[in-house]
Amino acid sequence: MPYVLASAGFTPPGPSSFWHPLIGDGAFAVTRSMFVVVATVIIIGLVMTMTAKRLQLVPTKGQFAVESLYNIARNQIGVDFIGEARLRPFLPLLVSLFLFILLNNLAGIIPFVQFPSMSRFGYVVVLTLIVYVVYHYVGLKKKGFGGYFRGFLPPGVPIWLVPVVYPLELLTYFVTRPLTLSLRLFANMFAGHTLLLVFALGGEYLLLHSGNIFLQATSVASFAMFIAMTFFELLIQFLQAYIFVLLTAYYIADAMAEEH
């Protein structure tokens, strides 16, 4: 199908489909994703403060929904990985990361918004940078400089393997972890949204511009795939927010751990 479309003048979606300057142009343009990010911050702030102001013993529907999300970040991730005793200083980070990423991802399939802001790499880099600084700071503060760097080595490594294993562990802590943490979220949102664009734009082109009754009939299949993939995206978007927070908790716990 893409071949047929390409020969007929269809431009398939690519990285350029994610550049939507609304005000101005160039490096200082105000883009669509900025509006999404600001809107999600305002929504999270309002909803959380409103819910926290009128907490009830018997929760209303809204309070129950907010509490469920909080429960995922706190009990399912935080308590499991970091442990209840040491969780308190990291709880705000985990919960706000989870809510922020979840809402920004969901913006990819909310009608009329339909732009996952995490498909722009810059936002993900900032989030990863926060996590990166936090887990190194926590580890250095807990164990001191020497202890922290000694702690990279897994216990039980034979002495002759140390020169091989230690550089690999250093690479893991300083390069691989932030790289994969940021790329995972970015690439999932980018690929998922591109997939949706392929089916939506392809279906639209087949229906309106192909001028062939048989090709127009196949647009139904394209739109059906678009709807199916939208539900699949919902799952992926939730899962990616969950995984980002889960790995954050894991890295923090690992930096504080006495032994590997």
Added chain:
Amino acid sequence: MDGSLNVIGYGLAAIGPAIGVGLIFAAYINGVARQPEARGLLQPIAILGFALAEALAILGFVLAFIL
């Protein structure tokens, strides 16, 4: 999307992580089937393993665009 050879390469590169993710969830399902009460314990571990295996596919995806 230009550079169709890159995309073919990415498709080949994704086979490995795909098998890995399949094995991880197969083990998770096996574990839960044998001991349903261990579900809460196994779930974060399974998702952690999934995330680590998926990282390889993600690196390939990014390289397919960059190279």
